[in-house]
Amino acid sequence: MGARDTFEDQSLPSDAAREYTFTRSDFERVRKMIYARAGISLNDSKQNMVYSRLSRRLRTLGMDSFTMYLDRLSNDATFDAREAQDFVNALTTNLTAFFREPHHFPVLAEYLRAKGGGLRLWCSAASTGEEPYSIAMTMVEALGANTGARLLATDIDTNVLATAGRGVYRLDSARQSGEDRLKKYFLRGSGANDGMVRIKPELPKLIQFAPLNLLDGNWPAVKAFAPALDVIFCRNVMIYFDKPTQRQILDRFAQVLRPGGLLFIGHSENFTDHREHFALRGKTVYERI
Ligand SMILES: C[S@@+](CC[C@H](N)C(=O)[O-])C[C@H]1O[C@@H](n2cnc3c(N)ncnc32)[C@H](O)[C@@H]1O
Secondary structure, three states: OOHHHHOOOOOOOOHHHOOOOOOHHHHHHHHHHHHHHHOOOOOHHHHHHHHHHHHHHHHHHOOOOHHHHHHHHHOHHHOOHHHHHHHHHHHOOOOOOOOOOOOHHHHHHHHHHHHOOOOEEEEOOOOOOHHHHHHHHHHHHHHOOOOOOEEEEEEOOHHHHHHHHHOEEEHHHHHHHOHHHHHHHEEEOOHHHOOEEEEOOOOHHHEEEEEOOOOOOOOHHHHHHOOOEEEEEEOOOHHHOOHHHHHHHHHHHHHHEEEEEEEEEOOOOOOOOOOOOEEEEEOOEEEEO
16 A cells, blocks of 8 residues: 555644644545545545645635535536546556566566566556556567557556656656666656666557546556456556446456456455455466456
8 A cells, every 4th residue: 555545644734723724524524525435435634635635626726615526526517527537637546566466576577478478568657667667668568669569557647647647756666666677668858857767668569548437437548458367467456446447347357358368456356255266376466267
């Protein structure tokens, strides 16, 4: 789980020092809205986080009350689709890293080598791109640069997807890929870009970025990408969903993942009660049966 989930920021303003009034009822409205739109369940400990992130939206919009802001989001007559997306973007938690949970990548490489050919992979909570680029590096290393394999990388948050598409990172975060990969897959910035790196074009060529809400009915981006998938990465996002939502999404993963395909999940997630569809094949790796 991300750092922002584990530790509450004690420096956040107390009720009295807050710039805007933020009542229990405002929090309840936010909680219902983000659950309905993104499936994200916020517990009571998230009140300061919600205040801090949404008060930035109020400031940007020049609004002076949460009630006014939430009315605008929920009133059908003036429904503002753009602000609805900004509301979701503000409330997602996007912590990620290159080669996070590194034990998954040798398992992926072995699977890719064994299957070869035009495989179709999906990274379903791609955040700012470190995870899909780590998968793409593994694809190149296992199958060669001219592999026919392709990766679909999606996220509900359009801001993080834009960052992923730019492929520009701080050097110290890219270093988590290891020194060899740093040389092989990144261009070093200089001058004003000193301390930054850019992903070399061979990796973006393998990846298609698209917005996708795991909660939405049909996953059109997945259907357009491939009739069936060989690999799904769904790491560190199900922790934000309740059990019924997790089950719904896992049932749909089972429909789009071909038998024998692999599902990679996050370190604190556990879907062993979905034995009808998935068998545990390693540490947080499941096979579609
Ligand atoms: C903590 S990050 C995990 C990123 C990456 N998978 C990893 O493990 O490093 C969770 C990501 O899930 C995305 N997310 C949250 N709700 C979502 C939903 N309903 N559909 C798709 N993505 C969602 C967030 O925007 C965020 O980028």
